[in-house]
Amino acid sequence: MKYVAMIYGNQAKWDAFPAEEWPAAIAAQEAFNTRYRETGELIGAYGLADAAAAQLVRRAQGVPVVTDGPYLETKEYVASFYLLDCESLERAQRIAADMPFADVEPVELWPILHESPADEPSAGA
Structure with a gap:
């Protein structure tokens, strides 16, 4: 099943984040992205x-x-979102909880109930 995981933020939060910590935060986020892209769960x-x-x-x-x-x-506001494809809700929850900022900011997880992929031809084509 597919899920959207969303992280909220605002400009004041980003401005308050120490500039010297951004490189490590970005590296942690990229490591997360790579780990779950490699499992096929991060679309x-x-x-x-x-x-x-x-x-x-x-x-x-x-x-x-x-x-x-x-x-x-x-x-x-929604600061970022992730499209996940997981075997179960529990797996999607584990991935959301593994996001680098999940220890300080909640991650909102929504099941996707309908999908119309852009790369599939329409029924009339």
Whole structure:
């Protein structure tokens, strides 16, 4: 089953993180990514820009209407997300708990109930 694991953050948290600790934190994250990519359980890991870079896109009378985001007013936002493919919920939980920052920040884990992969042809093709 596939899962999305999400880590939340905000710019104040990143600014408060000591600059000299970033190289070790990034190395620990890359080691995590490599370990689970090699098992085939990590499909992808994605870090997002600060919430100030988010945009909302709507359609009005057939034309895109773009405004600054994010959609929700919140102090926290999704900072990164990981796509996992695991044999069980328990395995996904173990992987989420193994994330480098899981000892100080919770990891939100969501089962994926529907999938439409971009690399598969549509039924009408």
